[in-house]
Amino acid sequence: MLVTGVPYRHPGLLAKIVATLDVLSGGRAALGIGAGWYEREQRGLGLPVWPAGERLARLEETLQIVAQMFGDDDGPYEGRYYQLAETLCSPKPLGPVPVMVGGGGERKTLRLVATYGDACNLFAQPGHGTEGVAHKLDVLHAHCDDVGRPYEEIRKTILWNGPVPFDGSFTDTLAPYAELGVDEVFVMPMEADVVAFARGLVDHVVEPAAAL
Structure with a gap:
């Protein structure tokens, strides 16, 4: 999990x-x-x-x-x-042991990230652009300033809840998130054959995404 x-x-x-x-x-x-x-x-x-x-x-x-x-x-x-x-x-x-706090609640959850977490995990909505994640990261940055925590210490991660194409376009989709400072992307298999999905990630996604 x-x-x-x-x-x-x-x-x-x-x-x-x-x-x-x-x-x-x-x-x-x-x-x-x-x-x-x-x-x-x-x-x-x-x-x-x-x-x-x-x-x-x-x-x-x-x-x-x-x-x-x-x-x-x-x-x-x-x-x-x-x-x-x-x-x-x-x-x-x-x-x-790295502790990642999941959730994007702006008043409490992101403040808990700033106070106790080593990483945050935000929800990225396919088709909605990066504005939502950018805003949450701005809120997290403000909480870090408030509690005296260096924002750079926190690993920024997102959960991608959508299809992952293997034709190279997914890297283009992730590039704006990398520019925001997102360090890691979690994906979920949207197909029945999870082994083929994992192989597709390794063959077509992992290396170009890491290069971002």
Whole structure:
């Protein structure tokens, strides 16, 4: 999963899962997390459905807990929604685990990126140009200035929710995003044959896109 949501796992357990994955993978784990939005899935799994404001507050506490568990402080955590008697995480991750905060909420989510995140993930709408992403990045930049965080420290990523042609035109589509400072693009297979999609990416998209 690119970005998990706070309703799905307790923060302490989530931190343990990611730390274990990092050790097993030789230090290649990353954590993508957001407030969560898909109420149908939450209800279907019997999970609580919290209002948006509470989800965002829980997201902030989760980011704090993960940072504490990955660090040297194994003492308690006392938040409004989560209380941990110990933040012991053994084994620790092999190195810093990048944390990507997904979502484009301008008042809270992007401020959480500026405060806690190593990367943001914004939604790019095919056919709508780059204006939406450009605006979100401007908002993120303002939050960084406000909290005293260098904007350049944050990796900018987008999720492309549309077709990916293999005729070279996709590189032209991505070029304006690269000019905005976007570092990485995530794509989803829109066809049944995901293996062919992955091969098409490798053969026709990855190298010219990286050159941007």
